[in-house]
Amino acid sequence: MTVTETDLPLNGIRVFELGIAIASPYCGKLMAHFGADVLKVESQTSPDVVRILGSAWLKDRDDLAAIASDTSPYVSEMNASKRSVGLELKTAEGKAAAMQLLAECDVFLANFGARALVDLGFDYEAVAAINPDIVYVQLPGFGSNEDLPYYPFVAWGPNQAPLVGMDDFTGHAQDPPAGIATVAPPDYMSALHAAIATITGLEQRDATGEGVHVDISQFETTLALLGPFVMDYELTGTVHSRMGNRSMWGSPQGVYPCSGDERWIAISATESQDWDALRAVLGSCVDSDFDDPSIRVSAQDRLDEQIAAWTAGFESEDLAGRLQAAGIAAHIVSTNEDLLHDTHVTSRQWYQVAESTRLGRDVFTNSPVKLGRTSGRWTGAGPSMGQHTRDVLSEVAGMSAAAIDNLIAVGGAFEQVDPETTTTRPWDDWIHLLLPGTEDARDL
Amino acid sequence: MSGPYSGLRVVDTTGLAGAYATRLLAGMGADVIRLEPPEGSPLRRLGPFAEGIEPPENSLWWSYLAMGSQSVVIDPGDIESLTEVLSEADVLFEDRLPNASKLPTQDINPKTIRTRILPFGLTGPKRDWRSSNLIAWAASGILYTTGFTDRAPVAPAAPVQLAYHASAASALVGTLLALRSRRLTGLAQEVEISMQEAALSIAPETGVPMFMDDRVHRERSGNRRDLGRPFGLYPCQDGFVSIIVLMPRHWVAMSQWVAEATDNESIVEEVFVDNAVRVEARDLIDDWVEELTQRHTRLELFEEGQRRGIPITPVNTIEALVEDPHLQAADFWQTTSLQDGTEVKIPGAPFRSSSAWWSMAPAPRLGQHTDQYLS
Numbered sequence: 156m157t158v159t160e161t162d163l164p165l166n167g168i169r170v171f172e173l174g175i176a177i178a179s180p181y182c183g184k185l186m187a188h189f190g191a192d193v194l195k196v197e198s199q200t201s202p203d204v205v206r207i208l209g210s211a212w213l214k215d216r217d218d219l220a221a222i223a224s225d226t227s228p229y230v231s232e233m234n235a236s237k238r239s240v241g242l243e244l245k246t247a248e249g250k251a252a253a254m255q256l257l258a259e260c261d262v263f264l265a266n267f268g269a270r271a272l273v274d275l276g277f278d279y280e281a282v283a284a285i286n287p288d289i290v291y292v293q294l295p296g297f298g299s300n301e302d303l304p305y306y307p308f309v310a311w312g313p314n315q316a317p318l319v320g321m322d323d324f325t326g327h328a329q330d331p332p333a334g335i336a337t338v339a340p341p342d343y344m345s346a347l348h349a350a351i352a353t354i355t356g357l358e359q360r361d362a363t364g365e366g367v368h369v370d371i372s373q374f375e376t377t378l379a380l381l382g383p384f385v386m387d388y389e390l391t392g393t394v395h396s397r398m399g400n401r402s403m404w405g406s407p408q409g410v411y412p413c414s415g416d417e418r419w420i421a422i423s424a425t426e427s428q429d430w431d432a433l434r435a436v437l438g439s440c441v442d443s444d445f446d447d448p449s450i451r452v453s454a455q456d457r458l459d460e461q462i463a464a465w466t467a468g469f470e471s472e473d474l475a476g477r478l479q480a481a482g483i484a485a486h487i488v489s490t491n492e493d494l495l496h497d498t499h500v501t502s503r504q505w506y507q508v509a510e511s512t513r514l515g516r517d518v519f520t521n522s523p524v525k526l527g528r529t530s531g532r533w534t535g536a537g538p539s540m541g542q543h544t545r546d547v548l549s550e551v552a553g554m555s556a557a558a559i560d561n562l563i564a565v566g567g568a569f570e571q572v573d574p575e576t577t578t579t580r581p582w583d584d585w586i587h588l589l590l591p592g593t594e595d596a597r598d599l
Numbered sequence: 600m601s602g603p604y605s606g607l608r609v610v611d612t613t614g615l616a617g618a619y620a621t622r623l624l625a626g627m628g629a630d631v632i633r634l635e636p637p638e639g640s641p642l643r644r645l646g647p648f649a650e651g652i653e654p655p656e657n658s659l660w661w662s663y664l665a666m667g668s669q670s671v672v673i674d675p676g677d678i679e680s681l682t683e684v685l686s687e688a689d690v691l692f693e694d695r696l697p698n699a700s701k702l703p704t705q706d707i708n709p710k711t712i713r714t715r716i717l718p719f720g721l722t723g724p725k726r727d728w729r730s731s732n733l734i735a736w737a738a739s740g741i742l743y744t745t746g747f748t749d750r751a752p753v754a755p756a757a758p759v760q761l762a763y764h765a766s767a768a769s770a771l772v773g774t775l776l777a778l779r780s781r782r783l784t785g786l787a788q789e790v791e792i793s794m795q796e797a798a799l800s801i802a803p804e805t806g807v808p809m810f811m812d813d814r815v816h817r818e819r820s821g822n823r824r825d826l827g828r829p830f831g832l833y834p835c836q837d838g839f840v841s842i843i844v845l846m847p848r849h850w851v852a853m854s855q856w857v858a859e860a861t862d863n864e865s866i867v868e869e870v871f872v873d874n875a876v877r878v879e880a881r882d883l884i885d886d887w888v889e890e891l892t893q894r895h896t897r898l899e900l901f902e903e904g905q906r907r908g909i910p911i912t913p914v915n916t917i918e919a920l921v922e923d924p925h926l927q928a929a930d931f932w933q934t935t936s937l938q939d940g941t942e943v944k945i946p947g948a949p950f951r952s953s954s955a956w957w958s959m960a961p962a963p964r965l966g967q968h969t970d971q972y973l974s
Contacts, residue, residue, distance in 0.1 A: 158783045158784055159784075160784055160786060162780075162783070162784070163780075164776040164777070164779045164780040164783070165776070165779075185772060189776050210812055211812050211813035211814075211815075212812065212813075227812075228808040228809050228811075228812045229803070229809075231808070232803050232806070232808055232809075279953075297925065298929060298951070300929065302928075303925055303928050303929050304924055304925045304928055305905075305925040307905075308905045309905060309908070309910050311843065311910050313841070313843050314841050314843050314910050314911070314912040315912070316755075316756075317832065317839075317840075317841035317912055317913070317914040317915065318841070318912040318913065318914075318915055319915065319920070320756075320759075320915050320916065320917060320920055321755065321756040321759065321761075322756075322822070322832065322839075322841065322914050323838075323914055323915060323916045323917075324756040324757065324758050324759055325745065325753060325754075325755050325756050325757070326746065326747070326753055326822075327746075327750055327751075327753065330747060330750065331822060331832070331834075331839070332822060332832060332839060332914055333745055333746045333747060333753055333819075333821060333822050334821070334822035334823065334824070334831050334832050334841070335741075335745055335755040335756065336824055336830075336831065336843075337741060337744045337745065337802070337804045337805060337817070338741050338745075338755050338801060338802050338804065339801075340755065340756065340761050340765075340801065343765065343800070343801035344761075344764070344765065344768060344801075347765070347768035347769060347771075347772060348768065348949055348950055350772045351623065351768070351771055351772060351775060352950055352952065354772070354775040354776060354779060355603050355604075355627065355775065355956070356952075357779070358603065358775075358778075358779060358782075359603050359954060365954070367952055367953055367954050368952065368953040369950050369951070369952045369953075370950065370951045370952075371949075371950045371951075372929075372950075372951075374925070374926070375926070375929070375931055375946070375947070375948075375949065375950075375951075376949045376950060378920065378926075378931070378946045379946045379947075379948075379949035380619070380759055380760075380761070380764050381759065381917065381920070381946060382659075382663035382664070382945050382946055383645075383647060383659040383660045383662075383663050384758070384759075384917045385917060385920070385921060385932075385944060385945060385946060386647075386649075386659045386662065386663060386943045386944065386945060387647040387659055388917050388918060388921055389921070389943050389944045390649060390650070390659075390941075390943055391647075391650070393647065394916055394917050394918045395647075395758060395917055396758075396916065396917075397753075397757070397758070398757065398758060399751075399753055399757070400733055400751070400753055400754055400757055401757075402731075402733075403645070403646060403647075403758060404644070404645055404646065408731070408733055409733075409751070410733075410737070410742070410751045410752055410753070411751075412751070419737075419743070419751065419752060420737075421733050421734055421736075421737035421742065421754075423729075423730075423731035423733050423734055425731075479725075479727075479728045479729065482729065483729070484718075484728075484729035484730055484731050484734050485734065486728075486730075486734045486737045486738045487737065487738075488737045488742050488743045488752060489737065489738055489739070489740050489742075489743060490740065490743050490816065490817070491740060491805055491807070491810035491815075491816060491817055492810075492816065493740075494740050494799075494805075494806065494807050494810070495807050495810065495811075497738075498724065499719060499723040499724050499725040499795075500723075500795070500796075500799070502722070502723040502724065503720055503722060503723045503793065503796070505796060505799070506807065506808075518807075518808055518811075519808055520799065520800060520803065520806060520807075520808065521796075522800075523769045523792060523793065523796040523797045523799070523800040524769050524770075524772050524773040524776070524790070524792065525720075525773070525790070525791040525792070525793075526773055526776060526777060526780075526788055526789075526790055526791075527788040527789040527790070527791070528780070528786060528788035529776075529777075529780050529788065580811075580812075582811050589807065
C-alpha cells in the first residue's frame with residue numbers, strides 16, 4: 156500500500172472497542188478521528204451507559220422510545236466516526252463472531268472491569284490466542300491483577316475522582332471538600348494515556364512484529380499527576396490539600412465577583428511582572444504595601460478583598476478584555492450560555508456537524524489534538540446501536556449473508572432497531588450558529 | 600536509555616504546559632533535552648522545595664517532572680547554540696505565544712515536529728491571550744459549576760494543575776501521531792494544543808452539546824448533587840466518603856446496610872426505592888446515611904460498602920493515598936533521588952506494559968548535560 160502525504164496516521168488500523176461511558180470511548184474517538192476504523196462492539200442486554208441516558212427532549216415522546224438509545228448527546232460526543240457492531244458476547248455464537256473480528260483487528264481497547272473481561276473470555280491471554288500480535292489496552296479501575304485488594308471493586312467516574320485525591324484538593328481551604336462530580340479527570344486522563352499506549356504499541360508492533368498488553372489502572376494513572384505532593388508528604392509530613400483558587404507560587408490569583416448576578420472573573424497574576432501590569436490597572440484601589448511580593452502572599456485575604464471591591468464595578472467580559480490587553484491572564488468564569496456564544500471557540504471549529512442516520516445530523520466537539528498536515532476527519536456522528544453489524548461482519552469477518560441472518564436469529568448479534576424511524580433535534584434549525592461561515596442550517 | 604522511544608531526540612522549551620508529556624517520553628526512553636536559560640527552567644521555581652538543598656535544585660516539581668531528562672543551558676541570546684541543539688531535534692515542545700518566542704525557529708529542520716501548547720491556540724480572537732491552570736478552567740464551564748453556593752466557585756483540584764497536564768497529555772498524543780505519520784511519509788508537521796480546548800474536551804457535561812439538549816443552566820451545588828440520594832460526599836470518622844446511588848439495586852443494598860447498622864426500620868420502606876422520592880426527602884435520607892458513615896472510617900466504609908456492591912469510595916487525602924493498602928500491595932510506589940542523595944517516594948509508572956517500556960533516572964542538575972550537546 157502506498158502512503159500519500161495526507162494519509163491519516165492511523166489509516167488501515169482497525170480497533171475492536173469494548174467501551175463504556177468515557178475512558179475507553181474517548182480514546183477510541185481520537186483514534187477514529189485520525190484514521191482508524193473503530194468498531195464499537197455493543198450489547199443490548201448490557202448496554203453502554205450512553206445508550207441508557209437518552210436525550211432530555213425525548214423524555215415525553217413515547218412514539219420515539221424505541222430509538223432513545225441513539226439520542227443522548229454523549230453518543231456522538233464520545234463515539235463520532237466509529238462503527239457500531241451489535242454482538243451479544245455472552246452467547247456462544249456472538250462470542251465466536253467477535254473472535255473472528257478480533258483476528259482481523261490491530262488494537263483491542265476496553266474499559267470493562269477486569270473481572271468482567273475475564274468472565275466474558277476477552278482477557279489478554281484469550282485474545283492473544285486468536286491474534287498474537289494484538290495491541291491490547293485495557294483500562295480497569297484498579298488494574299487487572301486479581302491478587303490485589305481492590306480488584307473486584309466497582310469503579311465509576313464520579314467516584315474515581317475522590318478516590319484519587321481530586322476532591323480533597325477541591326474547594327476553599329477552610330471548607331469541606333467540594334465534590335467535582337461534573338468532571339471526571341481520571342476517565343479522561345486514563346483515555347489520553349490509553350491513546351499514548353496504543354500508538355506506542357502499534358509502533359512497536361510495526362517495528363518488531365510483537366504485540367503488547369498494556370494495563371492502565373485508572374487509580375494508578377491519575378496518581379501519577381500527584382508526584383510533588385507525595386514527595387513533600389514523604390519528606391516533611393505535609394498533607395497538601397485544597398486552597399481555593401489560590402496559587403502555591405504567588406499572589407494574587409483568584410475568582411472575583413463582577414457586576415450582575417453570579418458573574419465572576421478569574422485572574423492569575425502570580426509573577427512580579429504580572430503584578431506590575433495589574434497594579435498599573437488597579438492604581439490606588441489596592442494598598443501600596445502590596446508592591447512587596449511577600450506581603451501579597453502573607454496578606455492575601457486583604458488583597459483579595461480589595462481586588463474584589465474593584466472587579467465588582469465591572470462587567471466581566473469587558474474586564475477580561477481590558478486585563479488581557481494589559482498582558483494579564485484573565486477570563487470570565489464561563490457558564491453554559493457563555494460557551495454557546497464564545498466566538499473564539501466557534502472560530503476554531505470547535506463544534507463539528509456530521510451525518511447521523513437517526514437524527515439526520517448531530518453536533519459534537521472537535522479533537523483538542525490538532526495536526527497540521529494530517530488534520531483528521533469526522534466520517535459520521537455517533538452511530539446508531541448496531542448500525543454497522545451487517546457491514547462489518549460481512550466485510551471484516553467475511554461472513555455470508557446467510558450466516559449473519561442466522562447469527563441474528565439465534566440472538567448472537569443484532570441490527571439497528573426501527574431503521575425507518577428518524578427524527579431531528581429541536582435545535583437543528585440553528586445548528587449553523589455554531590459554525591462560522593454558514594448563514595442557514597440548510598447550507599450544511 | 601532503553602524503551603520504545605530510545606534514540607528519539609526531544610527538545611522541551613516549556614514549563615508546566617509540556618512537562619508531563621516530556622516526562623512520559625523520558626520514561627519511555629527518549630533523549631529529552633530540557634533547554635534552560637542560565638537562571639534555570641521556570642519549573643525550578645515551583646515549590647514545595649526540599650530542605651537542605653540549594654536552589655535551583657530543590658524544587659519538587661522539577662525533581663518529579665524533569666525526571667529522566669537532560670539539562671542543557673543556553674543563553675536566550677546565543678542563537679548559534681540554540682540553532683545547534685534545535686537542528687538535531689526530532690520533536691520540539693513550545694509553549695510561548697508567537698509574539699513572545701525568542702527561538703530561532705525559522706531555521707528549524709524540516710524533519711522536526713513542532714508541538715505547540717498555547718493558552719487559546721494559534722488562531723481566533725483570543726490567540727494572544729494569556730492563561731494559567733485557573734484561567735483554562737474558567738474558560739471551560741467547569742469552574743462555574745464547582746463549589747458551594749454561598750462561596751466563590753472553584754477550579755477542580757486546583758493545586759494539581761490538571762489543565763496543564765491534560766494539555767500535555769493531549770500534546771503527547773498528537774506528537775506520537777505525528778511521529779508515526781513521519782515514519783510512514785517522511786514528512787513532519789505541527790501539533791497544536793489550545794489549553795482551553797484541552798479543558799473543554801474533558802468537561803463535556805457543561806459543554807454546548809449537552810446544554811442544547813437539556814437547556815439546564817448548570818449551577819454549583821457543593822459536594823452533593825440532586826440527581827440522586829445519597830449522592831456526593833458524606834462525613835465519616837476520619838474524613839469523607841463518596842457515595843453515588845442511582846440504581847435501585849444500589850439503594851436496596853445501601854438502605855439495608857443503614858438499617859442493620861443503625862436500627863433504622865424506616866429507611867427500608869418501599870417508598871424510598873423511588874429515586875425521585877429520595878431526592879424530595881434528601882435531608883432526611885442524608886441524616887440517616889450520615890448516622891452510618893459517622894460511625895466508621897473511610898477504609899471501613901469503602902471495604903464493607905464495596906462488599907455489599909454499593910458504589911462507594913474514600914475521599915482520599917495525600918496521606919491516605921500513600922498509606923493505601925491496594926497501592927502498596929501493587930508495588931506501585933517507586934523512588935527517585937534528590938540532588939543531595941536523599942531517596943524519596945514517587946508515583947510509579949502510569950501504566951504497566953508486558954514489554955519493558957518504563958524506566959526513570961533522577962532529574963538533572965542545571966546544565967548537567969550542556970557540554971554533551973554543544974561543541
